[in-house]
Amino acid sequence: MTEAIISVDQLTKTFRGKRSRDSVTAVDAVSIAVQPGTCLAVVGESGSGKTTLARIIVGLETADTGTVKLGGKTVARRANRRTLRARAREIQMVFQDPQSSLNRRLRVQVAVDEVLRAHTPLNAKQRRARCRELFEQVGLEARHLDAIPDELSGGQRQRVAIARALAAEPSIIVLDEAVAALDVTVQAQILKLLDELRRSKGLTYLFITHDLSVVQMIADEVVVMRRGSIVERGTTAQVLGDPQHPYTQLLLECAPRPGWKPKRGVIRALREEIAS
Amino acid sequence: MKALAKRLGPIGVGAAFIFAIVVVGALLAPLIAPYDPTIGSVTQRFQGPSLDHLFGTDQAGRDIFSRILWGARSSLVGPLIVVAVTGVLGTGIALTSVWWGGAVDSAISRVLDLLFAFPNLLLAMLAIAVFGPSLTTAALALSISYIPYTARVIRSMALRERNLAYVRSPQLQGISGAVITARHLVPNVAPLIITGATINFGFAMIEIAALSFLGLAVQPPLADWGLMVSNGQQSLLKGYPAESMLAGLFIVLTVASLGYIGERLGGRAAAGRRS
Numbered sequence: 271m272t273e274a275i276i277s278v279d280q281l282t283k284t285f286r287g288k289r290s291r292d293s294v295t296a297v298d299a300v301s302i303a304v305q306p307g308t309c310l311a312v313v314g315e316s317g318s319g320k321t322t323l324a325r326i327i328v329g330l331e332t333a334d335t336g337t338v339k340l341g342g343k344t345v346a347r348r349a350n351r352r353t354l355r356a357r358a359r360e361i362q363m364v365f366q367d368p369q370s371s372l373n374r375r376l377r378v379q380v381a382v383d384e385v386l387r388a389h390t391p392l393n394a395k396q397r398r399a400r401c402r403e404l405f406e407q408v409g410l411e412a413r414h415l416d417a418i419p420d421e422l423s424g425g426q427r428q429r430v431a432i433a434r435a436l437a438a439e440p441s442i443i444v445l446d447e448a449v450a451a452l453d454v455t456v457q458a459q460i461l462k463l464l465d466e467l468r469r470s471k472g473l474t475y476l477f478i479t480h481d482l483s484v485v486q487m488i489a490d491e492v493v494v495m496r497r498g499s500i501v502e503r504g505t506t507a508q509v510l511g512d513p514q515h516p517y518t519q520l521l522l523e524c525a526p527r528p529g530w531k532p533k534r535g536v537i538r539a540l541r542e543e544i545a546s
Numbered sequence: 547m548k549a550l551a552k553r554l555g556p557i558g559v560g561a562a563f564i565f566a567i568v569v570v571g572a573l574l575a576p577l578i579a580p581y582d583p584t585i586g587s588v589t590q591r592f593q594g595p596s597l598d599h600l601f602g603t604d605q606a607g608r609d610i611f612s613r614i615l616w617g618a619r620s621s622l623v624g625p626l627i628v629v630a631v632t633g634v635l636g637t638g639i640a641l642t643s644v645w646w647g648g649a650v651d652s653a654i655s656r657v658l659d660l661l662f663a664f665p666n667l668l669l670a671m672l673a674i675a676v677f678g679p680s681l682t683t684a685a686l687a688l689s690i691s692y693i694p695y696t697a698r699v700i701r702s703m704a705l706r707e708r709n710l711a712y713v714r715s716p717q718l719q720g721i722s723g724a725v726i727t728a729r730h731l732v733p734n735v736a737p738l739i740i741t742g743a744t745i746n747f748g749f750a751m752i753e754i755a756a757l758s759f760l761g762l763a764v765q766p767p768l769a770d771w772g773l774m775v776s777n778g779q780q781s782l783l784k785g786y787p788a789e790s791m792l793a794g795l796f797i798v799l800t801v802a803s804l805g806y807i808g809e810r811l812g813g814r815a816a817a818g819r820r821s
């Protein structure tokens with residue numbers, strides 16, 4: 271087995287409220303390891319801590335304890351501008367909401383251009399050419415370079431966000447609910463694009479999602495998070511085909527599909543889940 | 547130009563027209579004012595409107611039309627200082643506060659709360675008591691008391707924008723806060739800055755007029771609308787309302803038109819964001 275490219279060890283993060291009982295431990299002693307070139311899906315409902323985990327790994331949040339290693343190197347727990355810049359060449363993030371992931375007052379090219387400016391020595395003309403290349407890689411045309419976000423569809427905007435993530439030539443991309451806000455057909459296109467990019471560039475994905483059908487399409491391995499802890503982990507086939515933990519079973523049972531009817535006991539299990 | 551007219555609507559275009567006349571009048575006062583605004587003739591006191599004196603004359607025999615024109619200058623310059631200082635400092639403070647968050651944000655917010663507690667005019671009078679009455683003192687003092695209003699409104703909007711991905715993503719690239727703020731945050735809170743400025747302009751105009759009325763800002767014999775309202779009081783009682791009423795009318799027209807323009811532009815900008 272090769273060395274993991276993302277290695278997270280005993281990561282804990284508590285958000286403190288004004289009173290101690292308002293404190294929430296969003297991530298509780300979580301450890302994960304992702305092999306290079308694979309895709310790990312982190313699933314769980316809202317509030318399970320999966321997004322916080324992703325934000326700690328990219329450097330948007332500071333963990334209380336635990337370590338994050340990217341490409342074998344431990345990253346600084348408290349990020350500053352310099353360490354963030356170095357980290358960004360290793361890991362990039364695609365955010366959930368295509369509405370807000372681009373500045374509505376600027377041409378979309380600027381979003382990609384500023385990443386190139388931060389990480390490459392290219393001049394303006396070379397950057398423009400590189401933007402065009404990146405746009406082609408994500409299935410956009412050159413004419414989209416000068417569009418403003420309002421002129422693009424949600425799927426196109428998400429493609430721009432992917433191009434922005436690719437601009438720094440990272441080896442890892444964190445996708446935080448990256449297809450959740452898209453129509454199912456557009457979802458499928460974006461997932462296909464992501465899969466192709468992963469294969470052609472040898473990228474590693476950390477895919478945060480609540481949608482199990484998405485997991486099936488893209489992930490090699492899955493971890494299931496619940497209230498800050500990992501309750502189950504394994505290959506996608508294992509976890510989705512033969513879930514061991516009752517919470518995973520519940521998640522699978524609740525996934526909507528044609529002809530879905532709650533099994534006896536599911537509603538009660540949900541009630542207990544909500545009450546607990 | 548057409549797009550702007552559409553955004554303003556018919557009433558807005560009228561308002562813009564009125565405001566433009568006031569600005570042009572102020573700029574061209576030395577050229578178009580028929581008389582010196584500060585020199586009168588006792589024999590010409592309290593004349594009614596005529597071809598010689600369009601708006602008549604005041605108790606010192608000065609031409610009211612000329613005084614309105616010259617008065618537009620100080621009446622516009624004062625609020626302009628207030629709007630510029632408040633806009634720059636208020637926005638700067640708000641965005642600094644939002645960018646750093648945490649302790650910096652709390653500290654700045656507490657200082658703003660403290661400033662909030664001072665009534666505007668009281669702060670202005672305090673400054674005038676210390677530095678002596680003048681338009682600049684009054685305008686700067688008002689600017690300081692307006693900063694918390696501007697800063698608080700912009701802070702609340704910037705706080706929302708701060709966490710959106712278009713701001714977070716450049717932050718992850720290690721791009722400096724100043725660059726991200728200037729490139730991404732400022733253009734996105736700009737509609738609010740502009741609306742705030744037009745509203746502040748109106749308030750500042752009225753409050754500076756009030757200070758001039760009290761004899762604390764613009765000093766006689768200079769022409770100023772607030773001062774004219776105050777000067778005209780005695781004539782008003784004698785049955786010559788022209789000076790007070792005309793100056794008052796211009797204050798109201800200017801403030802109302804600018805307020806309407808601001809509301810149209812800001813309201814439209816806000817609506818655009820929702821769509």
